[in-house]
Amino acid sequence: MSFDPGVWLAAILTLCIFSFLYKDNPFYKFAEHLSVGVSAGYYLVVLIRQTLIPAFVNPLMAGYWHVVPELPRSFGIFLLIFPVFMGILLFARFSRKWAYVARYPIAMIWGIGSGVVIPLVLQNHVIRQLQATMVPITVQSWADIGNLFIAVGVLTGLVYFFFSKEHKGLFGGTAKVGIWILMIGFGSTFGFTVMARVSLLIGRIIFLMKDWLGIIG
Amino acid sequence: MGTSVVHLARLRLFLFIILFSSIIGQAAFGAENDWLITKPPLINKLYDTPNDHGKSIKIEWLSAEYDSAFIPEGYIIQRADSPQGPFDSIGFVPIVNNLYTDYEDVINKKDYYYRVAVTGTDITSPVEGPVQASGQWFHTGKTTTFVFSVVFCAMAIAILIFARRGVQFYIRPIGGINAIDDAIGRATEMGKPILFVPGLGTASDVATIAAFTIMERVAKKTAEYQSRVIVPCYYPETMIVAQEVVKSAFMDAGRPDMFNSKNIFYVTTDQFPYTAAVNGIMLRDKPATNFFLGKFYAESLVLAETGFEAGAIQIAGTDEPIQIPFFVAACDYTLIGEELYAASAYLSRDPMRLGTLKAQDWGKAILVVILVLGIVTASVFGSDFFIRMLDVNVN
Numbered sequence: 001m002s003f004d005p006g007v008w009l010a011a012i013l014t015l016c017i018f019s020f021l022y023k024d025n026p027f028y029k030f031a032e033h034l035s036v037g038v039s040a041g042y043y044l045v046v047l048i049r050q051t052l053i054p055a056f057v058n059p060l061m062a063g064y065w066h067v068v069p070e071l072p073r074s075f076g077i078f079l080l081i082f083p084v085f086m087g088i089l090l091f092a093r094f095s096r097k098w099a100y101v102a103r104y105p106i107a108m109i110w111g112i113g114s115g116v117v118i119p120l121v122l123q124n125h126v127i128r129q130l131q132a133t134m135v136p137i138t139v140q141s142w143a144d145i146g147n148l149f150i151a152v153g154v155l156t157g158l159v160y161f162f163f164s165k166e167h168k169g170l171f172g173g174t175a176k177v178g179i180w181i182l183m184i185g186f187g188s189t190f191g192f193t194v195m196a197r198v199s200l201l202i203g204r205i206i207f208l209m210k211d212w213l214g215i216i217g
Numbered sequence: 218m219g220t221s222v223v224h225l226a227r228l229r230l231f232l233f234i235i236l237f238s239s240i241i242g243q244a245a246f247g248a249e250n251d252w253l254i255t256k257p258p259l260i261n262k263l264y265d266t267p268n269d270h271g272k273s274i275k276i277e278w279l280s281a282e283y284d285s286a287f288i289p290e291g292y293i294i295q296r297a298d299s300p301q302g303p304f305d306s307i308g309f310v311p312i313v314n315n316l317y318t319d320y321e322d323v324i325n326k327k328d329y330y331y332r333v334a335v336t337g338t339d340i341t342s343p344v345e346g347p348v349q350a351s352g353q354w355f356h357t358g359k360t361t362t363f364v365f366s367v368v369f370c371a372m373a374i375a376i377l378i379f380a381r382r383g384v385q386f387y388i389r390p391i392g393g394i395n396a397i398d399d400a401i402g403r404a405t406e407m408g409k410p411i412l413f414v415p416g417l418g419t420a421s422d423v424a425t426i427a428a429f430t431i432m433e434r435v436a437k438k439t440a441e442y443q444s445r446v447i448v449p450c451y452y453p454e455t456m457i458v459a460q461e462v463v464k465s466a467f468m469d470a471g472r473p474d475m476f477n478s479k480n481i482f483y484v485t486t487d488q489f490p491y492t493a494a495v496n497g498i499m500l501r502d503k504p505a506t507n508f509f510l511g512k513f514y515a516e517s518l519v520l521a522e523t524g525f526e527a528g529a530i531q532i533a534g535t536d537e538p539i540q541i542p543f544f545v546a547a548c549d550y551t552l553i554g555e556e557l558y559a560a561s562a563y564l565s566r567d568p569m570r571l572g573t574l575k576a577q578d579w580g581k582a583i584l585v586v587i588l589v590l591g592i593v594t595a596s597v598f599g600s601d602f603f604i605r606m607l608d609v610n611v612n
Contacts, residue, residue, distance in 0.1 A: 024497070032497050036485050036487075036493065036494050038490075039487030040485040040487075043487060106454065106457055106461070109421055110421050113419065119363075122365050122366060123359070126365065127361055127609055130591070131607050134588065134591030134604050137592060158581055159585075161581065162578050163559050163574050163578060164386060164387055166387070167389060185538075186541055186545055187542065189538070189539055190546065193539065193542070
């Protein structure tokens with residue numbers, strides 16, 4: 001059995017969380033509240049130390065306001081101050097009169113987020129997938145059967161996600177093949193992920209039996 | 218972050234050792250080895266790195282030729298502000314390579330001169346330059362992405378114009394969406410709250426934005442039925458948007474007095490503590506209906522399973538393919554991938570939103586055509602024309 005207080009704490013908290021399998025109880029509540037509180041506090045410190053201090057406080061204190069050397073100094077100062085100003089606007093929510101001001105930074109987050117994400121999604125989830133699906137289908141090897149399955153799966157899956165046409169007749173039949181292929185894919189993903197989860201459980205059990213109790217070698 | 222700093226420090230230490238040993242070697246044996254180099258290296262390409270924000274220059278050279286009795290370790294890249302020097306050593310490249318990218322404090326629009334020295338000798342290439350680094354506004358490697366974006370946006374705008382003119386669009390029934398109103402009604406009849414979990418995505422994730430539009434509908438119905446909706450949030454900015462969405466929905470329903478911002482709250486930005494907290498809500502507040510709509514990861518099954526155990530009717534939807542099976546297994550209704558995006562348009566019956574769905578379908582039709590052409594040309598003619606046409610080069 002371990003005499004390390006850290007191991008004991010981890011083991012007790014693990015058992016508190018596992019007690020949820022029986023039913024909600026004070027031990028689970030304690031572990032839940034502790035983890036929420038600790039993680040919220042931890043991420044606050046992480047944000048301050050990894051974002052606020054290096055991206056704003058340090059350049060400000062060092063007088064390094066020239067964020068982009070090629071651009072005028074005034075623009076560099078603007079790039080440093082503006083994001084912080086927009087962040088401060090979020091606190092306007094605490095005022096009934098000025099609460100609407102908080103919508104401006106949110107609009108900025110949405111706008112920038114969409115601008116960054118949409119081309120990336122198009123690039124990685126559409127164009128590259130299209131390229132990967134353009135496989136030659138011949139009758140020369142077993143790999144071609146796999147290629148055929150990929151092509152049919154993608155095309156019928158795409159047909160299933162057509163919303164402006166009723167799924168009837170040949171179109172409906174194709175969509176049905178598409179959803180079947182999707183479900184086969186989901187089934188295999190389910191099995192694979194459950195196996196991964198079981199391995200996580202085994203890891204926890206080994207921790208309890210070996211590191212904490214020392215029952216197994 | 219910390220790891221990359223350590224790697225950088227190790228790299229610099231490695232470079233320093235190479236440079237130091239090279240200087241010592243040159244002092245001791247440099248001139249002695251010079252006769253073994255039969256042909257010095259020659260810089261044949263010196264250019265600004267394309268498709269970047271500047272601050273880097275690429276140097277390519279023809280390798281040195283040397284006697285087999287002496288194999289140099291590599292090349293030292295040297296840089297100066299003028300052709301006369303002084304030259305600073307800025308990097309090391311093993312002898313088998315002949316390409317180097319200079320990121321060492323390069324300033325845009327400034328002239329630089331380069332030469333390549335052979336380690337262990339005094340031999341250097343002729344000085345090449347000047348060259349300047351500069352940023353580019355357009356990444357030519359992403360032209361395909363740009364063309365696709367323009368085509369899809371143009372199509373969406375065109376169809377929205379039709380929608381504004383009053384053209385009606387048909388949208389097929391989507392399983393699960395019709396159940397949303399019934400699920401809210403059930404919660405009202407039971408006198409229990411509704412739990413709406415917008416997932417772990419940021420406020421600007423596409424799935425989270427789709428979840429907000431459904432949240433608007435759910436909140437409006439909730440206000441009409443005088444029920445309560447609980448929204449635990451993973452990010453503070455998600456909470457702010459969710460509060461705005463629910464508040465405006467309550468106002469639209471004519472019940473601004475019923476809006477309580479404390480029902481839409483931030484929990485924590487840590488996956489499993491967040492999951493533990495939502496599980497606790499499901500068991501203690503006993504919501505009659507759970508909505509899991511947005512971006513979900515490993516917590517999806519834990520949440521859905523707990524909701525199932527608590528006896529709630531559950532409607533889920535995500536665009537994370539790995540998580541959909543868990544929702545299919547443990548929830549009453551699941552919106553698969555794009556159905557989540559379609560749900561908001563379908564629920565609102567707003568011609569503008571339905572128009573965007575129609576535009577998406579046209580986009581998919583174009584993709585199907587390109588795909589079929591690509592497969593046919595690859596299968597019949599053995600051509601990779603379409604694959605090359607779609608090539609995206611992010612480097």
